[in-house]
Each structure stands twice: as C-alpha cells, then as structure tokens.
Amino acid sequence: MLVIEGLTRRFGDKEAVSHVDLEIGEGAFIGVIGRSGAGKSTLLRMINRLQDPSAGRILYNGRDVTALKGRALREWRAEAAMIFQQFNLVGRLDVLTNVLMGRLATVPAWRALTKSWRPEDRAIALSALDQFDIAPLAAQRADSLSGGQQQRVAIARALAQEPALILADEPIASLDPRNTKIVMDALLRINKHFGITVLCNLHSLDLARTYCDRLVGMAQGRVVFDGAPQALTEQVAHDLYGLEAGEVMDMPAAAKPAFGSAIPEGAALA
Numbered sequence: 705m706l707v708i709e710g711l712t713r714r715f716g717d718k719e720a721v722s723h724v725d726l727e728i729g730e731g732a733f734i735g736v737i738g739r740s741g742a743g744k745s746t747l748l749r750m751i752n753r754l755q756d757p758s759a760g761r762i763l764y765n766g767r768d769v770t771a772l773k774g775r776a777l778r779e780w781r782a783e784a785a786m787i788f789q790q791f792n793l794v795g796r797l798d799v800l801t802n803v804l805m806g807r808l809a810t811v812p813a814w815r816a817l818t819k820s821w822r823p824e825d826r827a828i829a830l831s832a833l834d835q836f837d838i839a840p841l842a843a844q845r846a847d848s849l850s851g852g853q854q855q856r857v858a859i860a861r862a863l864a865q866e867p868a869l870i871l872a873d874e875p876i877a878s879l880d881p882r883n884t885k886i887v888m889d890a891l892l893r894i895n896k897h898f899g900i901t902v903l904c905n906l907h908s909l910d911l912a913r914t915y916c917d918r919l920v921g922m923a924q925g926r927v928v929f930d931g932a933p934q935a936l937t938e939q940v941a942h943d944l945y946g947l948e949a950g951e952v953m954d955m956p957a958a959a960k961p962a963f964g965s966a967i968p969e970g971a972a973l974a
C-alpha cells in the first residue's frame with residue numbers, strides 16, 4: 705500500500721503539488737489526469753524521489769520513503785520504476801544492454817562497466833523483452849528503433865527492475881495512435897499479468913477512462929477528483945480541463961479492453 709500524506713512541492717512561491725493525500729492499494733491501475741501544469745509530473749517524480757517534497761510524507765508498506773538516503777534510496781528508485789515520455793534509453797547501446805540497466809540496483813557497478821552480466825540477469829532482461837514481442841530486437845541499437853518500440857524497451861527495462869510500482873509520466877505523449885495502443889496495452893499487461901501497481905499520467909481523458917481502474921484528477925496542484933472512471937461526470941471533466949475539455953474527450957470512451965485482448969484499432973485514442 706502506497707500512502708501519500710500532505711505531499712507538497714513548492715517552486716519559489718508556487719505550489720506545484722499542494723497537500724495531496726492518497727491511498728493506493730496493490731495492483732491498481734491509476735490514471736493521473738489534468739491539464740498541463742496541474743502537477744502530475746511533480747507528483748510522480750516525488751514518489752520516485754527524483755524530486756524532494758517541500759512537505760508531507762510518502763509511505764510504502766509502512767516504510768517512510770521520504771526519509772530514504774544512499775543505498776536505500778537507490779533501492780527504492782528501482783522498486784518504483786519510472787517510464788518517461790522521451791523513453792530515456794541510451795541510444796548508442798543495444799536494446800538488451802538498455803534493459804539490463806534495469807538490473808543495476810541488484811548488481812555491482814563493475815558488472816555493467818565490464819559488460820559481464822550474470823546469466824540470470826540476461827535471462828530476466830530477455831524475458832522482459834519477450835513479454836512485449838521485442839526480443840528479436842535485442843541486438844539492435846536503441847536509437848535505430850521507432851518511438852513505439854523504444855517505449856516498449858523502456859517498459860521492459862522497468863519490468864527487469866522487478867518493481868513494486870510503475871510510474872509512467874505521459875508515456876504515450878510522443879506516439880502515434882497505433883503505438884499509443886501498443887504501449888498502453890503493454891502497461892495493462894504489466895498491471896494485470898504481474899499485479900504491479902501502475903500510476904500513469906495521461907493527458908487524454910479517453911485513454912484514462914479506457915485503461916484505468918481509478919482516476920485521480922489534479923488541478924493547480926490539488927486532487928480535485930478521486931474515483932472510478934464512470935464517476936467522472938462531464939461537469940467534473942470540464943472543471944478539470946477547462947477550455948481543453950473538448951480536445952481530451954472528443955471521442956466516446958471505449959469499452960475497457962479485456963486483458964490480453966486488443967481494443968479495436970483507433971478506438972478511444974485521442
């Protein structure tokens with residue numbers, strides 16, 4: 705259980721995240737929604753401790769994550785794997801080595817430097833690639849892949865970390881509709897097949913409604929909605945997105961894809 709208590713982050717006079725309280729149970733797929741600047745990225749980056757809170761606490765299974773330092777903090781960052789809009793792969797390295805980077809928290813640094821990975825780490829990395837049908841790309845340079853393939857490699861790297869949580873910050877913002885669906889399906893698979901909790905920042909309300917079990921709506925750093933996708937009324941959506949509302953929900957929400965099956969090509973993709 706992830707518990708967030710009074711979490712606040714100030715930049716100068718501005719509160720990017722303001723007194724956020726949340727309880728997130730194991731295995732949830734949570735969409736964090738809201739317009740640009742609402743505080744979604746800052747919230748996720750604080751959970752991973754890429755950014756330190758100005759006030760408040762983050763507890764994971766009773767452990768105070770906000771107080772971690774040194775090795776314990778590095779281990780937490782592996783446990784709470786981040787996925788970024790721009791993939792954050794090392795372009796000149798091959799796909800398998802990028803995924804092996806997900807094992808860094810569990811192996812001494814010399815193994816990475818000398819590329820002498822243990823067979824069990826290679827097996828975990830290859831199995832992660834296989835989950836998303838990209839094992840045949842293992843030997844290719846990461847920068848030779850399409851955006852959708854690169855994001856799947858990033859998701860495989862996150863899975864190789866054997867995380868408790870996946871924090872995905874606008875993972876589909878740079879992708880076309882076809883790759884958007886492939887990447888969202890990959891996150892859904894991680895959530896349903898491995899039971900890993902996913903928190904995913906999404907600009908598109910339609911996507912959030914299609915894939916997530918619970919939506920957390922943010923505006924001006926505060927949580928202004930927290931509930932099931934069906935409970936998010938048009939009025940709340942308009943309050944959340946203002947003039948952008950038409951843009952983020954101009955298509956009807958699709959039926960949630962059954963795990964393992966595909967939603968129709970192009971459905972509910974903003």
Ligand SMILES: Nc1ncnc2c1ncn2[C@@H]1O[C@H](COP(=O)(O)OP(=O)(O)OP(=O)(O)O)[C@@H](O)[C@H]1O
Pocket residue numbers: 715719720721738739740741742743744745746747
């Ligand atoms: N490092 C920083 N320094 C100063 N202000 C920041 C910094 N990071 C974020 N902010 C400000 O905090 C507010 C929240 O930003 P944040 O990126 O968390 O929002 P967001 O909802 O993720 O938006 P977007 O979808 O555009 O990334 C914004 O006003 C932003 O300008």
